[in-house]
Every structure is written in structure tokens, then in C-alpha cells.
Amino acid sequence: MKDFIIKEFKQIFRDYRSMIILFGIPIAQVMLFGFALTLDLNDAHFAVLDQAKDEHSRKIIEKMDASSYFILDRNLNSREEIQKVFEGGVVREVLVFKPGFSENLDKTASTELQIITDASDPNTANMMLNYTQAIISNYEQSLLLAHGKQVLIIPETQFKYNENLKSVFMFVPGVITIILMLVSAMMTSISIAREKEMGTMEVLLVSPIKPIEIVIGKVMPYLLLSFVNFLLILGLAFTVFKMPMDGNMLLLMAEALLYILMALSLGILISTVSNSQQTAMLLSMFALLLPTILLSGFIFPIENMPSILIYLSHIMPSKWFIIIIKDVMLKGAGLKEVWFPTSIILFQTVLFISLSIKKFKIRLQ
Amino acid sequence: MEIAISVKNMVKKFGDFVANDHLNFEVYQGEIFGFLGANGAGKTTAIKILCGISSPSSGELMVAGYNIYKNRDKVKKSIGYMSQKFSLYDDLSIAENIEFYGGIYGLSRQIIKQKTAEYIHELALESYEKMRVIDLPLGIKQKLAFSVAVIHQPKIVFLDEPTSGVDPITRRQFWEMIYREAANGTTVFVTTHYMDEAEYCNRVSIMVDGRIEALGTPSELKNQYSASSMEEVFIHLARKATRID
Numbered sequence: 201m202k203d204f205i206i207k208e209f210k211q212i213f214r215d216y217r218s219m220i221i222l223f224g225i226p227i228a229q230v231m232l233f234g235f236a237l238t239l240d241l242n243d244a245h246f247a248v249l250d251q252a253k254d255e256h257s258r259k260i261i262e263k264m265d266a267s268s269y270f271i272l273d274r275n276l277n278s279r280e281e282i283q284k285v286f287e288g289g290v291v292r293e294v295l296v297f298k299p300g301f302s303e304n305l306d307k308t309a310s311t312e313l314q315i316i317t318d319a320s321d322p323n324t325a326n327m328m329l330n331y332t333q334a335i336i337s338n339y340e341q342s343l344l345l346a347h348g349k350q351v352l353i354i355p356e357t358q359f360k361y362n363e364n365l366k367s368v369f370m371f372v373p374g375v376i377t378i379i380l381m382l383v384s385a386m387m388t389s390i391s392i393a394r395e396k397e398m399g400t401m402e403v404l405l406v407s408p409i410k411p412i413e414i415v416i417g418k419v420m421p422y423l424l425l426s427f428v429n430f431l432l433i434l435g436l437a438f439t440v441f442k443m444p445m446d447g448n449m450l451l452l453m454a455e456a457l458l459y460i461l462m463a464l465s466l467g468i469l470i471s472t473v474s475n476s477q478q479t480a481m482l483l484s485m486f487a488l489l490l491p492t493i494l495l496s497g498f499i500f501p502i503e504n505m506p507s508i509l510i511y512l513s514h515i516m517p518s519k520w521f522i523i524i525i526k527d528v529m530l531k532g533a534g535l536k537e538v539w540f541p542t543s544i545i546l547f548q549t550v551l552f553i554s555l556s557i558k559k560f561k562i563r564l565q
Numbered sequence: 566m567e568i569a570i571s572v573k574n575m576v577k578k579f580g581d582f583v584a585n586d587h588l589n590f591e592v593y594q595g596e597i598f599g600f601l602g603a604n605g606a607g608k609t610t611a612i613k614i615l616c617g618i619s620s621p622s623s624g625e626l627m628v629a630g631y632n633i634y635k636n637r638d639k640v641k642k643s644i645g646y647m648s649q650k651f652s653l654y655d656d657l658s659i660a661e662n663i664e665f666y667g668g669i670y671g672l673s674r675q676i677i678k679q680k681t682a683e684y685i686h687e688l689a690l691e692s693y694e695k696m697r698v699i700d701l702p703l704g705i706k707q708k709l710a711f712s713v714a715v716i717h718q719p720k721i722v723f724l725d726e727p728t729s730g731v732d733p734i735t736r737r738q739f740w741e742m743i744y745r746e747a748a749n750g751t752t753v754f755v756t757t758h759y760m761d762e763a764e765y766c767n768r769v770s771i772m773v774d775g776r777i778e779a780l781g782t783p784s785e786l787k788n789q790y791s792a793s794s795m796e797e798v799f800i801h802l803a804r805k806a807t808r809i810d
Binding site: 399402403405409 | 638646
């Protein structure tokens with residue numbers, strides 16, 4: 201009995217994989233969920249169109265900027281700039297003070313404040329709105345205390361890109377991103393690892409077929425299947441969830457193909473370092489699934505994470521792909537607007553492919 | 566006699582470890598060459614180099630009349646290989662496996678069809694035809710793997726422990742297939758653990774600790790070591806091994 205327990209411990213400690221599962225996963229999860237993935241708001245960028253430029257408007261802007269939840273990104277000069285500033289992607293909320301803001305407040309004890317939020321991420325939009333309203337009612341309180349005057353600032357809210365705050369608009373891009381990553385990368389890496397495990401890889405390497413042909417032969421079916429998968433989810437999004445499509449369908453398809461190619465090359469890279477299906481599976485889970493879900497901005501807003509995780513999220517292809525889908529579908533962005541995330545995914549594709557080729561060659565020595 | 570494989574001063578090192586220490590031997594076209602050695606003696610390393618999956622550290626190598634450094638593609642077309650691990654696809658049927666490997670070696674549809682019919686008839690697989698390979702008995706899988714390895718009628722076929730784990734009757738049938746193939750002019754380069762199989766070979770080499778310690782026909786070797794069987798010869802030589810498996 202005692203011997204058996206000792207033997208079991210020895211085996212567990214010698215198998216680094218079970219050690220990772222035992223300790224690595226819980227530590228990573230607690231750290232991520234506990235610290236990083238809070239649903240609090242932090243440093244959300246907002247812009248102001250202040251047509252009143254008076255006492256109260258200035259004070260409210262100052263109060264917003266001074267809070268840890270918001271950062272004043274810029275002042276706008278005209279209504280036309282609102283659209284532009286949202287397309288930039290950094291500013292998520294715009295406050296509009298109409299002329300005579302303070303005058304109304306002083307005379308009639310009631311005034312209007314327009315709050316426009318980018319609702320392509322409905323969670324964050326809701327949160328920003330709540331925090332903004334809290335700051336405003338706090339300001340109302342302070343006026344009451346200081347002057348004994350009951351005032352009412354009526355927020356007039358407007359959600360941009362997703363008027364009804366449908367969370368499906370957030371989930372569809374997220375689900376597409378995760379499914380494509382999983383099907384493409386995990387399946388390729390496992391299927392290549394299986395050839396090694398079964399010994400068929402050796403036979404293939406002895407045969408006249410070239411390594412590059414093996415790789416293309418592996419990749420093509422998954423490229424096709426993943427693309428069909430993409431169209432399927434998109435079809436559901438349009439028919440069942442009535443998701444809008446403001447951008448160019450061809451551009452979206454091209455971007456999806458690029459992303460799938462990136463995931464496939466990542467899968468090949470994973471397979472070059474794993475000799476069994478099990479290792480390939482675990483590596484895919486660790487390197488792909490968890491970060492894709494947690495750090496892509498799919499569920500937890502990236503803006504609110506500690507800076508180290510924000511940097512980490514920058515190297516997640518999934519984060520960039522979600523941005524592309526949302527910008528193209530909800531904001532009608534063209535290649536001109538999404539060239540930056542596109543070029544990141546393109547760069548990563550090239551990087552993964554060249555690394556796999558290098559690894560592949562070393563293995564043949 | 567035409568030389569199928571020529572190995573001169575072949576060395577393969579992994580760091581400080583010398584897996585193959587100056588190997589020298591020749592294999593003639595059409596002969597059955599047994600490549601023997603204990604586990605860890607360096608057989609698999611050598612066979613992988615000869616098949617072009619691994620590169621030697623130094624040495625001169627000719628396989629099927631080509632320099633394997635310069636004409637790897639031509640060498641690949643002229644050789645067949647059956648790996649130690651079982652090398653068919655479990656989840657494909659017999660016909661699908663034959664079709665796949667035939668396709669890889671560039672055989673035409675017609676020839677593949679013809680070969681499939683031929684193999685199914687030869688191996689008496691009529692009742693198994695539609696079955697997936699995973700459901701076949703090990704002996705049949707092994708015989709099928711051999712047939713597939715020679716589907717493109719290579720000049721040389723490399724067999725890495727093809728009969729391990731197979732019952733004596735199937736082993737006998739397997740060797741009959743090897744003889745038929747050799748009679749057609751194919752050179753057979755085979756590694757094995759079974760010393761009775763060594764007796765079936767035209768010539769054998771015995772590797773100990775990365776070096777070839779003996780090379781000759783089975784009867785020559787038995788005379789040389791005044792042994793009554795290949796098993797005695799092997800044990801006599803392998804006892805000298807210092808490497809731990």
C-alpha cells in the first residue's frame with residue numbers, strides 16, 4: 201500500500217505533463233481570472249464635443265478624466281468628427297455638451313447630456329455608460345450639498361454600431377475566431393503528430409513525395425473545412441441573429457482565409473515539436489485555446505487588464521482577427537481601415553511557416 | 566555482381582555518442598542481406614541513413630547506383646521501406662491504403678487497380694477487402710505492409726524488423742514473400758531479431774556497439790566461429806557488447 205503510493209508520486213513527478221495539469225493550469229487560471237479578467241472599467245478612452253464650454257461642462261469633464269475609469273483622449277470640434285473618432289477604434293465613448301448646458305442647469309435645474317458609446321463590444325459599452333452615469337449623479341450630489349440645489353442632468357444615451365446592445369454581435373466574431381483556431385490548428389497538429397506516432401511519417405519521408413507536399417496535403421483539407429465552417433457560422437449569424445454586414449463580404453472572406461492559414465501554420469509548428477497526439481493536443485490547448493478565449497477580448501475587455509497582459513494580448517492573432525471582423529461587419533471598414541491588424545496576422549503566418557520549415561529541416565539531420 | 570548498396574567509412578554521431586562507427590559493407594543486387602545486431606547496436610540508425618531520412622556525419626554512400634547526397638530524389642524512387650512501427654493507415658481500407666501509396670509513388674490508376682486485385686488475390690483477402698486495416702489480424706497487416714512497400718517495384722527494399730510479434734506460420738509465409746521478391750531481382754535489406762531468419766539470408770552482417778563485427782554467408786560465419794547455429798554466432802559476438810541498452 202505505502203509502496204504503491206510512493207510509486208504513484210514518483211510517476212506523477214516524473215511526468216511533466218501531469219505536473220503541468222496539476223499545478224500549471226490552476227495557477228494560470230487563478231491569476232488570469234483573479235487579477236486580469238476583472239469586469240471593472242479601467243482607463244477607457246473618451247472624447248468630448250463641448251459646445252457649451254461653461255462651468256458645469258468643464259467640471260464634469262474634469263471629474264471624468266480624474267477618475268481611474270476614464271481618460272480624456274481628445275476634444276472634438278464638430279459633430280462630423282464623432283464618426284471619425286469611433287472608426288479610429290481607441291475612443292469608445294463621446295460626451296456631447298450642447299450650447300447652454302450650464303444655463304439650462306442654473307435656470308431650470310435640468311439639462312441634457314448626450315452620451316454616445318461604441319457598442320460593438322456591448323459589455324464594455326454598458327459598463328462605460330454605468331460608470332459615466334455614476335460620475336454624473338455624483339456631480340449632482342455635490343451640487344446639492346454645496347448649494348442645496350436639486351438639479352437633474354438627463355443623459356441621452358446612444359449606442360453606436362449596435363443600437364440594441366445585442367451581445368451576439370460580440371459573440372459571433374468571438375466564436376468564429378475560436379472555432380477557426382481550434383479546427384485549424386489543433387486538428388492539423390494532431391493529424392501530423394498521428395502520422396509520426398503511427399510510423400507512417402517515416403514511410404512518407406522515405407517516399408519520393410516532398411515534405412512541402414506532405415504539408416500542403418495536410419493543410420488543404422483543413423483550409424477547406426474551416427472555411428466552410430466560417431461560412432456556416434456567418435450564415436447563422438445573418439439568418440438567426442440578424443447580424444448586420446456593413447462591409448465588403450469578399451474582404452471578410454479573404455481575411456478569414458488569411459486567419460485560417462495562420463492557424464494552420466501554427467498547427468504545423470506545434471506538430472514539429474510534438475511526437476504524439478497527446479502532446480500535440482495539450483500544446484494546442486495551452487498555446488491556443490485558453491489564450492484565445494481569455495486574451496482576445498472576446499469575453500474580458502482587454503483595456504481593463506494589467507499592462508503585462510495587454511502586451512501579451514497584442515501577440516494574440518485572435519485579438520486582431522476579432523477586431524477585423526467587428527470593424528468590417530459592424531463599422532463597414534475597408535482594407536484601408538483594417539490594414540494594421542491584417543498585416544500583423546500576415547506577419548505571424550509568415551513567421552510560423554518559416555519556423556516550421558526550419559524545425560522540419562533540423563529534424564531530418 | 567552488380568552492387569546495390571555500397572557503404573564506405575560511414576560514421577553517425579549524436580554529440581559524443583557514436584551510433585555508427587566506420588561501417589563498411591556492400592550489398593549485391595538481388596540478394597537477401599540480413600542486418601543483425603542487439604537492441605541499441607545502431608541498426609535502425611544505419612537503415613534510416615540508407616533510406617535518406619537521416620544524414621550521416623561522414624562517409625561515402627551509394628544506394629541503387631546513386632550517391633545519396635546528390636541524388637536523393639532518384640534514390641527515393643528506387644527504394645521501398647517498411648518501418649519498424651506498422652506503416653499502413655489504420656482508418657483506411659486495404660484498397661485505400663494500396664491506392665494511397667501507389668499514388669505517392671506515381672503509379673497510374675490502371676496499375677494501382679491491377680496491383681490491388683493482385684494483392685487481394687495473393688494474400689487471400691477477398692473477404693477483408695472493405696475492412697479497415699485496424700480490424701485486420703497482425704499477420705495480414707504485416708504482409709500487406711510488405712506488399713505496399715514493393716508496390717513500385719523498387720530495386721531495393723528495406724525491412725526494419727518486419728516480423729516482430731508475428732506467429733511462426735505467418736513468419737514463414739512472410740519469408741516466402743521475401744524470397745519471391747528477391748527472385749524477381751529485388752535486393753532485400755532486412756533487420757531481424759530472430760536467428761532462424763538469419764539462416765534464410767544470403768549474407769548477414771552482425772553489429773555490436775555501432776561496429777560491424779562479422780560479415781558473410783551464414784555457413785561461413787558458423788564455420789568461422791565453429792558454431793552449430795547462427796544463434797550461437799550471435800551470442801558469441803553480442804556478449805562482447807559494452808553498451809547498455
